[in-house]
Amino acid sequence: MSPREPVEARPHTGRRRNPAVRRAVLDCAADLLAGPDGMAVSIDAIARAAGVSKHTIYRWWPSKGAVLLEAMIERAQQEVTIPDTGALATDLEAFLADTFRAVEQVAHLLRGLMAEALRDTAAAEGMREFIAARRDELRGLLVRGLARGELPAETDLELTMDQIYGLMWYRLLIVRSPLTTETAVHLSRTVARPGTPP
Amino acid sequence: MSPREPVEARPHTGRRRNPAVRRAVLDCAADLLAGPDGMAVSIDAIARAAGVSKHTIYRWWPSKGAVLLEAMIERAQQEVTIPDTGALATDLEAFLADTFRAVEQVAHLLRGLMAEALRDTAAAEGMREFIAARRDELRGLLVRGLARGELPAETDLELTMDQIYGLMWYRLLIVRSPLTTETAVHLSRTVARPGTPP
Amino acid sequence: MSPREPVEARPHTGRRRNPAVRRAVLDCAADLLAGPDGMAVSIDAIARAAGVSKHTIYRWWPSKGAVLLEAMIERAQQEVTIPDTGALATDLEAFLADTFRAVEQVAHLLRGLMAEALRDTAAAEGMREFIAARRDELRGLLVRGLARGELPAETDLELTMDQIYGLMWYRLLIVRSPLTTETAVHLSRTVARPGTPP
Amino acid sequence: MSPREPVEARPHTGRRRNPAVRRAVLDCAADLLAGPDGMAVSIDAIARAAGVSKHTIYRWWPSKGAVLLEAMIERAQQEVTIPDTGALATDLEAFLADTFRAVEQVAHLLRGLMAEALRDTAAAEGMREFIAARRDELRGLLVRGLARGELPAETDLELTMDQIYGLMWYRLLIVRSPLTTETAVHLSRTVARPGTPP
DNA sequence: TGTTAAACGAGACGGTACGTCTAGTCTTGCG
DNA sequence: CGCAAGACTAGACGTACCGTCTCGTTTAACA
Numbered sequence: 001m002s003p004r005e006p007v008e009a010r011p012h013t014g015r016r017r018n019p020a021v022r023r024a025v026l027d028c029a030a031d032l033l034a035g036p037d038g039m040a041v042s043i044d045a046i047a048r049a050a051g052v053s054k055h056t057i058y059r060w061w062p063s064k065g066a067v068l069l070e071a072m073i074e075r076a077q078q079e080v081t082i083p084d085t086g087a088l089a090t091d092l093e094a095f096l097a098d099t100f101r102a103v104e105q106v107a108h109l110l111r112g113l114m115a116e117a118l119r120d121t122a123a124a125e126g127m128r129e130f131i132a133a134r135r136d137e138l139r140g141l142l143v144r145g146l147a148r149g150e151l152p153a154e155t156d157l158e159l160t161m162d163q164i165y166g167l168m169w170y171r172l173l174i175v176r177s178p179l180t181t182e183t184a185v186h187l188s189r190t191v192a193r194p195g196t197p198p
Numbered sequence: 199m200s201p202r203e204p205v206e207a208r209p210h211t212g213r214r215r216n217p218a219v220r221r222a223v224l225d226c227a228a229d230l231l232a233g234p235d236g237m238a239v240s241i242d243a244i245a246r247a248a249g250v251s252k253h254t255i256y257r258w259w260p261s262k263g264a265v266l267l268e269a270m271i272e273r274a275q276q277e278v279t280i281p282d283t284g285a286l287a288t289d290l291e292a293f294l295a296d297t298f299r300a301v302e303q304v305a306h307l308l309r310g311l312m313a314e315a316l317r318d319t320a321a322a323e324g325m326r327e328f329i330a331a332r333r334d335e336l337r338g339l340l341v342r343g344l345a346r347g348e349l350p351a352e353t354d355l356e357l358t359m360d361q362i363y364g365l366m367w368y369r370l371l372i373v374r375s376p377l378t379t380e381t382a383v384h385l386s387r388t389v390a391r392p393g394t395p396p
Numbered sequence: 397m398s399p400r401e402p403v404e405a406r407p408h409t410g411r412r413r414n415p416a417v418r419r420a421v422l423d424c425a426a427d428l429l430a431g432p433d434g435m436a437v438s439i440d441a442i443a444r445a446a447g448v449s450k451h452t453i454y455r456w457w458p459s460k461g462a463v464l465l466e467a468m469i470e471r472a473q474q475e476v477t478i479p480d481t482g483a484l485a486t487d488l489e490a491f492l493a494d495t496f497r498a499v500e501q502v503a504h505l506l507r508g509l510m511a512e513a514l515r516d517t518a519a520a521e522g523m524r525e526f527i528a529a530r531r532d533e534l535r536g537l538l539v540r541g542l543a544r545g546e547l548p549a550e551t552d553l554e555l556t557m558d559q560i561y562g563l564m565w566y567r568l569l570i571v572r573s574p575l576t577t578e579t580a581v582h583l584s585r586t587v588a589r590p591g592t593p594p
Numbered sequence: 595m596s597p598r599e600p601v602e603a604r605p606h607t608g609r610r611r612n613p614a615v616r617r618a619v620l621d622c623a624a625d626l627l628a629g630p631d632g633m634a635v636s637i638d639a640i641a642r643a644a645g646v647s648k649h650t651i652y653r654w655w656p657s658k659g660a661v662l663l664e665a666m667i668e669r670a671q672q673e674v675t676i677p678d679t680g681a682l683a684t685d686l687e688a689f690l691a692d693t694f695r696a697v698e699q700v701a702h703l704l705r706g707l708m709a710e711a712l713r714d715t716a717a718a719e720g721m722r723e724f725i726a727a728r729r730d731e732l733r734g735l736l737v738r739g740l741a742r743g744e745l746p747a748e749t750d751l752e753l754t755m756d757q758i759y760g761l762m763w764y765r766l767l768i769v770r771s772p773l774t775t776e777t778a779v780h781l782s783r784t785v786a787r788p789g790t791p792p
Numbered sequence: 793t794g795t796t797a798a799a800c801g802a803g804a805c806g807g808t809a810c811g812t813c814t815a816g817t818c819t820t821g822c823g
Numbered sequence: 824c825g826c827a828a829g830a831c832t833a834g835a836c837g838t839a840c841c842g843t844c845t846c847g848t849t850t851a852a853c854a
Contacts, residue, residue, distance in 0.1 A: 014845020015803045040317045042835055053806045058837065111316055114371070118313035119238045131372060159365075159384050162373070166364030167357075173316070174329060174367060175360070186357050210823050216825065240814055251827045256816065410850025411798035436713045438840055449801045454842065511712035514705055514767070515634045527768060555761075555780050558769075562760030563753075565768060569708070570725060571756075582753050608819020609829045636809055647832045652811065 010051070017060070024050035025057055026071040033068070033112040041112060043067075065116035065123020072109040073130060076102050082137050088145030088192045095141055096184035099134075100168065104179055107172055114173060135161055150192055160191055208249070215258070222248040223255055224269040231266070232306040239310060241265075263314035263321020270307040271328060274300050280335050286343030286390045293339055294362070294382035297332075301366060302377055308370055333359055348390055358389055406447070413456070420446040421453055422467040429464070430504040437508060439463075461512035461519020468505040469526060472498050478533050484541030484588045491537055492580035495530075496564065500575055503568055510569060531557060546588055556587055604645070611654070618644035619651055620665040627662070628702040635706060637661075659710035659717020666703040667724060670696050676731050682739030682786045689735060690778035693728075694762065698773055701766055708767060729755055744786055754785055 010020045028049040032041040043064050047054045061067045080102050083094045103110065117124035138161055145151050164187060171177045208218045226247040230239040241262050245252045259265045278300055281292045301308065315322040336359055343349050362385060369375045406416045424445040428437040439460050443450045457463045476498050479490045499506065513520040534557055541547050560583060567573045604614045622643040626635040637658050641648045655661045674696050677688045697704065711718035732755055739745050758781060765771045 010805095012805065012844045014805095014847090015801085016846065017804065021805075039319075043837085044835065047806095051806085053808090054837080055807090055839085056805060059804075064836090115313060115316035118309055118316070118371070121237075128372070156384055159381070159388070162365045162368055162375075163361045163385075163388070166366070166368030167360045168364070169372060170360055170364030170367050173312070173371070174326070174363075177360075183357070186354055187361075190357070190361070210826070214825075219826080238814095241816080242814070245827095249827085251829080252816080253818080253828085254826060257825085262815075408800070408849045410800095410852085411796090412851065414799065417800075435715075436840095439842080440840065443801095447801085449799095449803080450842080451802085451844080452800055455799080460841080507712055510767070511709060514709035514712070517633075524768070552780055555777070555784070558761045558764055559757040559781075559784070562762070562764030563756045564760070565764050566756055566760030569712070569767070570722065570763060579753070582750055583757075586750075586753065586757070604831095606818045606831065608821090608831095609827085610820065611830065615831075637811085638809065645832090647834085648811080649813080649833090650831060653830075657811090 021050075021052055021056060022060065025052055025060075025067060026074055029067050030071045030075055030106075030109055033071075034108040038108050039112065039115065041068075063116075063120055063122055065113065065120045066126060068109060068113040068116055069123065069126045069130065072106050072113055075106045075109060078102060078105075080134075080137070082141065084141075084144065086148070088141070088148065088150040089188060091141055092145070092188040092192055093185055095138065096164070096188055097181045100179035100181070100184050103168060103172065110172055131165075135165065138164065145192060164191065219248075219250055219254060220258065223250055223258075223265060224272055227265050227269045228273055228304075228307055231269075231310040236306050237310065237313065261314075261318055261320060263311065263318045264324060266307060266311045266314055267321060267324045267328065270304050270311050273304045273307060276300060276303075278332075278335075280339065282339075282342065284346070286339070286346065286348040287386060289339055290343070290386040290390055291383055293336065294386055295379045298366065298377035298379070298382050301370065305370055312371060329363075333363065336362065343390060362389065417446075417448055417452060418456065421448055421456075421463060422470055425463050425467045426471055426502075426505055429467075429508040434504050435508065435511065459512075459516055459518060461509065461516045462522060464505060464509040464512055465519060465522045465526065468502050468509050471502045471505060474498055474501075476530075476533075478537065480537075480540070482544070484537070484544065484546040485584060487537055488541070488584040488588055489581055491534065492560070492584055493577045496575035496577070496580050499564060499568065506568055527561075531561065534560065541588060560587065615644075615646055615650060616654065619646055619654075619661060620668055623661050623665045624669055624700075624703055627665075627706040632702050633706065633709065635662075657710075657714055657716060659707065659714045660720060662703060662707045662710055663717060663720045663724065666700055666707050669700045669703060672696055672699075674728075674731070676735065678735075678738065680742070682735070682742065682744040683782060685735055686739070686782040686786055687779055689732065690758070690782055691775045694773035694775070694778050697762060697766065704766055725759075729759065732758065739786060758785065 010018065010024070012018070013020075025046060029041065029046045032038070032045055032049060041064075043054060043057055046052075046067065047057055057067065061070065080095070080098045083091045085091055113123070113127060117127045139157060142151065142155075142157050142160065146153070146155060146157070167183075167187065168179060171179055171183075208216065208222065210216070211218075223244060227239065227244045230236075230243055230247060241252055241255060244250075244265065245255055255265065259268065278293070278296045281289045283289055311321070311325060315325045337355060340349065340353075340355050340358065344351075344353060344355070365381075365385065366377060369377055369381075406414065406420070408414070409416075421442060425437065425442045428434070428441055428445060439450055439453060442448075442463065443453055453463065457466065476491070476494045479487045481487055509519070509523060513523045535553060538547065538551075538553050538556065542549075542551060542553070563579075563583060564575060567575055567579075604612065604618070606612070607614075619640060623635065623640045626632070626639055626643060635658075637648060637651060640646075640661065641651055651661065655664065674689070674692045677685045679685055707717070707721060711721045733751060736745065736749075736751050736754065740747070740749060740751070761777075761781065762773060765773055765777075
């Protein structure tokens with residue numbers, strides 16, 4: 001990611017919220033987090049980088065965490081498609097590969113967001129909501145697989161998901177090892193043993 | 199945890215490092231984190247609570263993260279014994295139950311430590327070291343099980359461990375659901391399927 | 397002064413300046429200054445109280461100081477009559493009593509205006525003009541008295557006026573003691589010693 | 595007044611308040627007020643100029659007004675001596691000349707302080723205290739003159755002082771005409787008519 | 793009768809200051 | 824020397840106000 005030019009030439013929009021401002025803030029927040037001193041980005045720094053008044057940031061976002069959350073969501077928006085081919089093993093593999101790819105791209109953001117969420121309750125809540133939504137997608141996938149008998153009947157879905165997302169966050173936040181397509185393959189196999197019958 | 203009396207009556211030890219100071223700092227740090235406004239404890243607050251000079255803290259620890267790390271280690275020291283009965287399923291179950299119990303007791307500390315580690319590289323490094331040590335214990339357990347054929351030969355141990363510790367941290371940091379003995383039982387079963395042969 | 401209703405029902409006047417707007421702004425500015433947190437009234441507060449857009453205020457007045465100045469002038473307009481009975485002592489007394497009465501009524505405004513004038517050169521200039529006009533009235537009075545020999549021939553008129561208006565502002569801004577009719581009487585006597593000959 | 599070097603090389607004093615810091619703050623505050631954009635000096639600007647943390651300023655002074663007040667007091671400290679030769683006319687003249695000279699030197703400070711006092715009640719209170727002390731000095735002088743019969747027996751001392759100090763502040767804040775030794779002479783004559791008998 | 797020009801409300805925006813907070817460094821003086 | 828006390832710098836936090844801007848609506852004046 002290039003160092004992003006000083007934002008300029010952003011015509012006023014009068015009494016309407018200026019979308020360019022929103023863009024600039026979210027982009028700069030994301031970029032700064034990805035930057036060299038990434039961890040710990042200040043609102044002042046974002047405001048300065050985006051050529052935006054601090055006041056404007058606080059007008060639209062209640063806290064730093066909220067800015068990072070929205071920046072992350074926007075960047076992660078690149079559609080993790082939810083496959084449904086009828087075979088859990090392949091669906092899960094595709095879903096995870098896709099998810100991991102998306103997550104790796106916003107790894108910096110996610111770390112910064114987490115740092116915020118660990119101090120700011122509101123940020124934590126927002127993050128949990130986002131996570132819950134994503135979790136629902138995976139649950140749907142697994143439920144279908146379970147219904148088709150592609151998972152042991154006694155499988156504890158929540159536990160399974162905790163293992164999957166747990167591994168993801170663990171690598172992201174703590175050990176910082178990469179989340180590759182290969183990881184997705186291996187992981188989906190431990191969950192949906194491929195030989196499991198129809 | 200009771201609100202811990204104001205530390206007092208700590209006689210000088212002259213030119214020797216005063217162990218009581220170390221104790222007071224670590225204890226107060228841990229207690230404050232567990233307290234009502236837990237997240238985000240300041241060095242000033244710790245110093246005040248411990249009746250200790252900030253300077254003294256910085257003489258012995260390089261940063262806030264280091265204090266929290268050591269506090270956590272001390273508290274977690276309550277010996278997670280590493281069982282070796284010859285049966286992976288039961289050993290793993292015992293180990294995880296023990297680990298989860300210990301972790302739940304220092305959950306606040308771990309969250310505070312993580313918040314620090316996400317900003318302070320040094321703290322992160324210290325934490326990773328501690329985590330690696332703990333991981334080695336689990337690896338030993340699994341390796342023995344693998345050697346006895348209690349795990350599928352093709353099992354990727356690192357991935358398995360990422361799943362286990364991932365789940366643990368995921369619940370700790372993000373979803374904040376409890377890590378019970380039951381969790382340990384279920385989890386160890388998904389890893390070492392009890393019926394798996396010798 | 398009653399808390400002044402929320403301004404409402406002010407029909408548009410199209411491309412003509414709306415006199416009701418001017419009224420509302422000046423009245424609200426004056427009232428807010430007289431209010432409990434009087435010192436330091438913001439344009440936003442005036443706009444809100446007057447139910448007027450900030451833009452409208454800045455269309456008609458160049459700065460906050462200008463608004464306060466005009467508000468003060470309007471309120472002070474209650475005609476300080478310039479007596480000319482032929483006797484300086486009584487004329488001066490009447491003039492001062494009248495002036496003091498008027499000034500006491502806009503004391504809040506004058507303090508607020510002064511606060512502004514001490515920061516904003518333009519406001520200061522406007523205020524000086526107003527003051528100079530009022531000063532001219534007093535000068536006329538004194539000049540006539542001097543011509544009639546009711547003042548010592550060597551009297552320095554400017555110094556005398558500085559003493560009179562100085563006392564007034566001094567009490568207004570600094571010691572905040574009241575400017576009563578009695579003050580006017582005493583003051584006019586020290587200036588135009590009543591026994592002074594014809 | 596020269597632009598005052600960037601303050602530097604100010605050795606720590608440990609747990610003792612650093613007098614050099616106090617000096618730097620007061621000096622820079624005074625200098626900035628005297629500077630080209632004199633009116634409206636910010637705490638940030640003072641801190642920057644003095645090479646001092648804002649926090650340090652707020653540790654020792656409760657508000658901007660308090661800083662300006664102390665800066666003014668320090669600068670005005672250049673001992674207005676209180677003469678007592680036994681002749682009111684000459685004593686008063688000397689006192690006023692001295693006072694006016696001192697006041698002219700801190701005119702900028704006094705204006706800035708007044709601007710603050712008109713918004714900040716606490717600053718106003720502090721200023722009033724200082725003014726009252728100075729007023730007491732003058733009162734002593736006049737009381738002695740009155741006792742010696744150098745003033746008309748019916749003279750209202752407070753009114754007289756209001757006229758004197760009123761003129762001073764009026765010129766300082768409003769008309770901005772200079773307070774010269776000549777002013778002192780004229781003024782003292784209107785108060786203590788030189789020919790007034792023993 | 794339409795068209796245009798200005799007044800107006802709403803309120804976003806950049807800039808700048810406020811006063812508070814924390815991390816981490818430093819010095820004094822006691823024991 | 825170890826330590827308590829606490830001053831100090833750096834810089835982030837979130838709030839407030841100023842004066843400028845643009846939008847969309849409303850009416851009066853002009854074509």
